[in-house]
Amino acid sequence: MMNFDVEKIRAQFPMFAGKDKPLIYLDNAATTQKPQSVIDAVTKYYSEYSANVHRGIYAISEKATHEYESARTRIAKFIGADFEKSIVFTRGATEAINLVAYAWARHNLNPGDEILITEMEHHSNIIPWQLAARDTGATLRYIPIDETGTLVESEKYINPKTKLFAITQQSNVFGTTNPVKELTEIAHSFGAKVLVDAAQAMPHLMVDVVDLDCDFLAISGHKMLAPTGVGALFAKQEILEEMEPFLGGGEMIEQVTMETATWSEIPQKFEAGTPNIAQAIGFGAAVDFINQIGIEKIKDYEGEMTRYAIAKLSEISGMQIYGDLFCRGPVISFNVSGVHSHDLAQLLDMENIAIRAGHHCAQPIMRKLDVPATARASFYLYNTKAEVDALCEAIEKAKWFLATD
Numbered sequence: 270m271m272n273f274d275v276e277k278i279r280a281q282f283p284m285f286a287g288k289d290k291p292l293i294y295l296d297n298a299a300t301t302q303k304p305q306s307v308i309d310a311v312t313k314y315y316s317e318y319s320a321n322v323h324r325g326i327y328a329i330s331e332k333a334t335h336e337y338e339s340a341r342t343r344i345a346k347f348i349g350a351d352f353e354k355s356i357v358f359t360r361g362a363t364e365a366i367n368l369v370a371y372a373w374a375r376h377n378l379n380p381g382d383e384i385l386i387t388e389m390e391h392h393s394n395i396i397p398w399q400l401a402a403r404d405t406g407a408t409l410r411y412i413p414i415d416e417t418g419t420l421v422e423s424e425k426y427i428n429p430k431t432k433l434f435a436i437t438q439q440s441n442v443f444g445t446t447n448p449v450k451e452l453t454e455i456a457h458s459f460g461a462k463v464l465v466d467a468a469q470a471m472p473h474l475m476v477d478v479v480d481l482d483c484d485f486l487a488i489s490g491h492k493m494l495a496p497t498g499v500g501a502l503f504a505k506q507e508i509l510e511e512m513e514p515f516l517g518g519g520e521m522i523e524q525v526t527m528e529t530a531t532w533s534e535i536p537q538k539f540e541a542g543t544p545n546i547a548q549a550i551g552f553g554a555a556v557d558f559i560n561q562i563g564i565e566k567i568k569d570y571e572g573e574m575t576r577y578a579i580a581k582l583s584e585i586s587g588m589q590i591y592g593d594l595f596c597r598g599p600v601i602s603f604n605v606s607g608v609h610s611h612d613l614a615q616l617l618d619m620e621n622i623a624i625r626a627g628h629h630c631a632q633p634i635m636r637k638l639d640v641p642a643t644a645r646a647s648f649y650l651y652n653t654k655a656e657v658d659a660l661c662e663a664i665e666k667a668k669w670f671l672a673t674d
């Protein structure tokens with residue numbers, strides 16, 4: 270593809286350098302590799318200005334605070350948020366969703382209210398709502414999916430009782446990209462709040478919170494080149510200001526007496542304790558890296574590679590690919606007849622190819638597909654068509670090795 274120098278990009282990832290047999294990493298939906306610039310940003314913090322944030326009135330603490338807050342501003346800009354204080358750093362998308370389930374849902378839901386999610390959610394966007402429904406008496410409902418991993422008659426499930434609609438923007442199993450903007454509009458017309466789980470979408474396509482008009486957006490840093498242990502919650506300013514705190518502790522307070530306390534301004538109200546400073550700074554560097562290439566270019570490059578991979582994989586006899594073949598993000602879940610996905614993943618590992626096998630933290634989808642597990646190859650900006658070819662060859666070899674008939 271023109272204008273996309275994948276070799277130049279790969280050269281910036283130490284995980285791909287200097288190996289006899291280079292790693293073919295196709296488990297990007299689980300977590301991504303880190304470019305040198307992200308590793309350097311983390312190292313620089315620890316080796317040059319390691320200090321706590323928002324507390325010290327000495328130079329290195331002020332520098333740490335500046336870099337930490339600058340990362341917040343760059344992440345806000347990346348998703349089109351016009352107010353950087355509507356970004357709360359969390360450990361990941363899971364914690365962002367739990368923050369909403371504890372600090373918003375438990376204070377706003379009552380018996381008779383409905384929480385609406387979909388059958389294609391990751392457990393991170395199911396369990397917090399099961400627990401919130403249990404604690405508030407609200408009812409948890411699901412928009413069904415069909416066997417192509419597409420939502421079925423979504424509008425039918427949104428009604429005046431819906432108080433919260435939580436939906437993934439992109440499925441981690443099928444790669445389906447959901448029409449979240451349209452569904453948000455419908456949910457808002459019934460007065461519901463909308464949470465979008467952008468863990469799988471944000472690494473691959475432009476996510477604009479003003480355009481989506483979502484109330485909450487859950488973000489995962491480590492799936493978009495940032496260190497593990499960092500993510501974020503975006504929430505509309507007025508909602509964040511009204512919300513009760515999630516965790517209590519240092520930095521989230523204004524005044525504390527023996528009996529009670531008042532809270533800091535947002536976002537500190539939601540960032541109790543010492544945050545993941547180095548990881549947040551690394552997240553800022555990851556956003557810079559993506560911006561230097563351009564998210565639209567990444568999307569086009571990955572789109573072309575995904576179409577190529579689907580065509581190549583489809584040539585393998587006994588191959589079943591799950592989900593819509595044409596309209597998807599860079600995630601392909603599949604099974605090969607007569608081969609258990611765990612055996613396949615192990616044999617591919619012997620070829621230095623990393624894929625994921627299992628239920629992908631989405632057991633309701635496995636039940637829907639009536640399979641115990643699938644294999645899953647997921648791509649990112651550093652993968653190549655040659656790696657797809659190697660994957661297909663290794664699958665053929667594994668099939669031959671495991672053949673039972």
Ligand code: C6P
Pocket residue numbers: 298299300360361362363364391393394437439440441466468469488489490491500625629630
């Ligand atoms: N999915 C996968 O292999 P964290 O790790 O907390 O930032 O993100 C959790 C999460 C939330 N939503 C979706 C749609 C996800 O796919 C994930 C993480 C990984 O599919 C690890 S299980």
